[in-house]
Amino acid sequence: MKKKTLQTIAVAAGVAGLMALSPVPEDKDLSRRAGDYFEQIRRDPLLLTAFFTAMPKGGDLHHHFSGSMYGETYWQILADHNGWINTSTMDVDTPGTEHALPWKRFAALPRDARFDSLKQAFLRSVSAKDYEASLRPSDEHFFATFGKMSFVASFGMEEGLRELKQRAVSENVQYIETQTGQPDMRIDQPESADWEKSLTGVSLKDSLVVFGILDKVRDSLLAHGAVHWADSCRRRMAEIHRNANVDDSTFILRYQLSASRAGAPLSVYRRLMLAFEVASRDSLVVGVNLVSREDGEVSMRDYQLHMLMFAHLDRNYHGRVPYSLHAGELTAGMVRPEQLRSHITEAVMVAGARRIGHGVDIAYESAWKTVLDHMARKKIPVEINLSSNEFILKVQNELHPVLLYFTHKVPVVISTDDAGVLRTDLTRQYVLLATRYPSLRYADIRQIVSNSIRYSFIRPAALKEEKLRQLDIAFARFEQQLLRYGTGKVIR
Ligand SMILES: [Zn+2]
Structure with missing residues (x-):
């Protein structure tokens, strides 16, 4: 039966x-x-x-473009364009450069007796497929895939977008909001060394001093062509989006532009400002984010500074550009206990994040109750990524805070982060949710799905209303x- x-x-x-x-x-x-x-x-x-x-699962609001593409798609893109593969390390390259052995052209691979094993080794190197914990820590393996594949994702962006749409439609997902990076603005700022030094040395307790420096950086960027850079970024994305032909009457895809939190302060600010500039003028780029591992050396050192950068940009763009922030993607043992006390608090209270990504360490934060109350009152959702948190942080089941957020009436959304690296999909995330948390009823899950459109960054408002009606x-x-x-x- x-x-x-x-x-x-x-x-x-x-x-x-x-x-x-x-x-x-x-x-x-x-x-x-x-x-x-x-x-x-x-x-x-x-x-x-x-x-x-x-x-119907509404939207997937938290995933990264390059991590969402499956290894098979990367393989196909490189084969279609006759790229390169290092048959020892499984590193790959796009066709433009020349390499010597053990690099091989993809065109030569079908004649190689090791074809199948090479392909499987490649898939393992860019994902959690057949992952063996004894060979490499899972967090290191996960984050390394981005450095390894991001440039191929940019090279084959149209193919990648088509894959994301195909998967979404096949599993009844109506909307995806994908995070992607953008190049730094190549604007020469003679004062940049001084500003960099000031930002690194300044007391972050005095936000007015930080804002004063950022005012000067921003004025200089605007005076030297930031709007031009934003326009060319918009045009390039619009062209790729149009060519990939992803939007139709029942499905749309939108973008968040992100900066790496591992960069030098001025580089992070320039990328964020470019993202804000683009998002303030465009309806395809609907938001901004901050990416890379949160427990990295620079990420931890500059965390407060990054929160002030968002507060500064929010003020300068008059609150018109929404942003979600990865915050609290940390757990006990990963960093010192005292470093688990304030990241979500600062992302919500200082940076003014419209949504929080992960929020796993909430119970370790000093102001956890105040933050949960604030998120519930202001309707600031948390983007929950069950497979990702299990793989990277080893946090699952009753140690995961999804029910803590839910019972405090913080809007919850369920997302993939990331389907390609983790060899998963949005369906699997709902299966895990329903299996691990039996107190959640069908009506609750339907509400969670509805949240994924209601709290998406889709604009204009009429389009969001239409998507809710379709849902x-x-x-x-x-x-x-x-x-x-x-x-x-x-x-x-
Ligand atoms: Zn993420």
Whole structure:
């Protein structure tokens, strides 16, 4: 009986992907019966997988473009363009440069007897596939993939965007907000050495002094062509987006531009300012973020300074550019205990983040209760990444704070961070959520899905409203199909 149910739900998922949207009146009784069915199958991981594949999941608000592409896509891009692979280290390169052995052209690989094992070794090197903890720490392996593949992701961005869309549509995701980097502005600032020194040495307790220095940096960037840089960045992204042809009537993709928190202070500020400048003028680039490992040497040293940079930019762009901040992607043992006390607090209270990414160390923060109350009152969501936190931080099950946020009425969203590196998808994240946290009911999960559109950075507001309406329609259709394709024994 279970096999039959699994099959019929999968059929329902396929049908849902093909049918055009039309208004469906809300039916509370139908939702209740879908909830009853969900409770009956929630301990069966296969039926749960089929259920969540078919369920509309709204948006994936936290993932990085290069980490979301699967290794197979990178392999295909390099093969299509006859790139290079180092057959010892599995490093790769795009076609432009020349290399000597053990580098080989992709065109030569099909004649290599080791083809299959080379491909598998490559996939392991850029993802958690067959990961062996004894060979390399998981956090190091995860973050190393970005340095290894980001330039190939930029090179094959259109192919990558098409892959992200294909996966989203196949698992009934209506929106994705993907983080991607942008080049630094090549603007010569003669005073930069002095400013860099001042920013590194300044007392961060006096934010007015920091703002004074940042005012000068910003004025100088504007006087030397920052708007021109922003315009060319916008044009390039718009062209790639158009060529990749990802948006249609039921699916859209938008971007957050990010800076690495591992950079030198002025470089971080320049990249952030360029991101703010682009996002303030564009509806494809809808937000800004700060990336790289949070426990890195420079990230920890400059954390407070970065929060002040966001506060400064927020003031200068009159609160018009939303941003999400990775904060609290830390856990006990990763850093000293006293370094777990304030990152989320500062991201929310000082930087003014509109959303928080991860928030894993919240219970270790001195002001945790005040922060949770503030996030609940101001509707500042937390982006929860279960697989990512399990792989990188070893935090899962009851040690994960997802229910702490949920019970404090902080809006929760579920995201992938990142599907390609972790060999996962958004469906899997919902399966983990439902399996690990049985107190969450179907209605709660439906609310979590709705949050992923409501608290997205989609603009204009009318487009967000339209996406919310489409989500309601998709849920009604999903619930109807559960009833129609159910065995009749499970759903009455
Ligand atoms: Zn992230």
